[in-house]
Amino acid sequence: MHSSIASFQWLLYIFTVISSLQVSATRFNIPRLSPTRGTILQNPEILSATISEDFQTFYYNQTLDHFNYRPESYSTFQQRYVINFKYWGGGAGADANAPIFVYLGAEGPLDGDISIIGFLTDNAARFNALLVYIEHRYYGKSIPFGSREEALKNASTLGYFNSAQAVTDYAEILLYIKEKFNARHSPVIVIGGSYGGMLATWFRLKYPHVALGALASSAPILYFDDITPRNGYYSIVTRDFREASETCYETIMKSWAEIEKVASKPDGLSILSKKFRTCKPLKDSYELEDYLELVYADAAQYNQPPKYPVNMLCGGIDGAALGTDNDILSKIFAGVVAHEGNMSCYVNPPTIESETTVGWRWQTCSEMVIPIGTDNTTMFQPAPFNLSSFIDGCESLYGVSPRPHWVTAYYGGYVSYY
Known part of the structure; x- marks a missing residue:
C-alpha cells in the first residue's frame, strides 16, 4: 500500500514500553522507541522478512x-x-x-x-x-x-x-x-x-x-534533562482518551483505586486473575496495572483510521454499562477485549526476551536516560521517574552508572550563556 497514511504510520510518536526494572518497592518502565509497530505485550524476536529482490x-x-x-x-x-x-x-x-x-x-x-x-x-x-x-x-x-x-x-x-x-x-x-x-x-x-x-x-x-x-x-530529542515535562507523553495519551469519551476517561481514572481495593483482600489477586483472565496467576497488582497502562498507551499511539483504537477501547468500556455486570473492573476488561480481541488469556503472557529488549535495556542504562513519569494530572496512577532508583537498578545489572546528562552535553539541550 502506497498511500500517504501507510507511508507515515511508522512516523508516529512511539513510546513502546517493553521492560521494567524493579528496585525494592519502586517500579518504573524503560521506554523503547521503535520505528515500526510490534506487539507491546509479548515483544517477540523480529524474524527475517521476505523482501523484494530489488x-x-x-x-x-x-x-x-x-x-x-x-x-x-x-x-x-x-x-x-x-x-x-x-x-x-x-x-x-x-x-x-x-x-x-x-x-x-x-x-x-x-x-x-x-x-x-x-x-x-x-x-x-x-x-x-x-x-x-x-x-x-x-x-x-x-x-x-x-x-x-x-x-x-x-x-x-x-x-x-x-x-x-x-x-x-x-x-x-x-x-x-x-x-x-x-x-x-x-x-x-x-x-x-x-x-x-x-x-x-x-x-x-x-x-x-x-x-x-x-x-x-517523532524524535524525542528534548525528552532529556527535564527539558520536556516528564508527564508530557502520558498527558497526550490522557487527552486522547478524554476527547474520545469523558465517561471512559473517568472509568479509567477510578479503576486504579478499585484494583488496589480488590488486591488488598485475602483472595484479591485470585479475583483479579479470574476477572482479567490472566495467563498466569497475578503475583501483585503491579502486573495488571502495568499491562493496562501498556494497552492504553498502545491504543493512543496508533489512534488513526480506519479503526481508531482509542474509540474501540472506550466503546468497550462504555458499552459494558449496558449489561448487567457493570462494575468498574468489568468495564475495564471489556475495553481490553475490544482493543486486544477475544484471546484465551490476557496479562503476563509467555514472553521472549529479544535482542531489542536486551539491547535497549543497556542503552537506557548508559546514555538514553529518558525521565518519563506520571503525576496526578493524567489518567494514570502517579508514578514519578526516580533517578536514584534507576541508577541503582542499572548498577545492579551492569556494574556501571547511567549518564543522565550525557545526551544534552554531547548533542545539545538547554542553551547556556556565561
Whole structure:
C-alpha cells in the first residue's frame, strides 16, 4: 500500500514500553522507541522478512571504536547495510546529482523494517534516489566480537554500544558508498523515526558535510534533562482518551483505586486473575496495572483510521454499562477485549526476551536516560521517574552508572550563556 497514511504510520510518536526494572518497592518502565509497530505485550524476536529482490545486502568492515587509539579500538566487525538500486539515476551521467535516501536502523534488526517502511520507496522514483538502509551496531547481524554472547558479555564489551559510535558508523558507510558508486555529488538525506529519528537529527548535527538534510520524525530529542515535562507523553495519551469519551476517561481514572481495593483482600489477586483472565496467576497488582497502562498507551499511539483504537477501547468500556455486570473492573476488561480481541488469556503472557529488549535495556542504562513519569494530572496512577532508583537498578545489572546528562552535553539541550 502506497498511500500517504501507510507511508507515515511508522512516523508516529512511539513510546513502546517493553521492560521494567524493579528496585525494592519502586517500579518504573524503560521506554523503547521503535520505528515500526510490534506487539507491546509479548515483544517477540523480529524474524527475517521476505523482501523484494530489488534489495541487495552488503557488509562493511566497520571500526569497533571511532574515538580512541588503543590497540583494541582498531578491531573491526561486519556491519550490514542494504541497498535498493531500482530507482537510482545517479553516478555518472545526466542524473549525477540524484539523491541518496538513507534509513538509519534503530534498536532492532534491520530485517523487519525494510519491507514496511514505505516512505523511502514511495518517494524514490520521483527523485531517482538510491535507497540505503543501515543496521545499528549490536543488533541483527551487525554484532562485534564475533557473537552476540561475547558482545553482550559485560560492560567492557557493551561499552562500544552507544549512539555516538552508531552515528559515526553511518558516516563511514555513507562516505564509502558515495565513493564506491561514484556518487560524490549526490546529496544525502538521512531518515529515521523515534530513536532512529534521534539518530538522524544527531547525524545532521555531527556530520553536516555528509548529510544535506534529515527527516527526523517523532524524535524525542528534548525528552532529556527535564527539558520536556516528564508527564508530557502520558498527558497526550490522557487527552486522547478524554476527547474520545469523558465517561471512559473517568472509568479509567477510578479503576486504579478499585484494583488496589480488590488486591488488598485475602483472595484479591485470585479475583483479579479470574476477572482479567490472566495467563498466569497475578503475583501483585503491579502486573495488571502495568499491562493496562501498556494497552492504553498502545491504543493512543496508533489512534488513526480506519479503526481508531482509542474509540474501540472506550466503546468497550462504555458499552459494558449496558449489561448487567457493570462494575468498574468489568468495564475495564471489556475495553481490553475490544482493543486486544477475544484471546484465551490476557496479562503476563509467555514472553521472549529479544535482542531489542536486551539491547535497549543497556542503552537506557548508559546514555538514553529518558525521565518519563506520571503525576496526578493524567489518567494514570502517579508514578514519578526516580533517578536514584534507576541508577541503582542499572548498577545492579551492569556494574556501571547511567549518564543522565550525557545526551544534552554531547548533542545539545538547554542553551547556556556565561
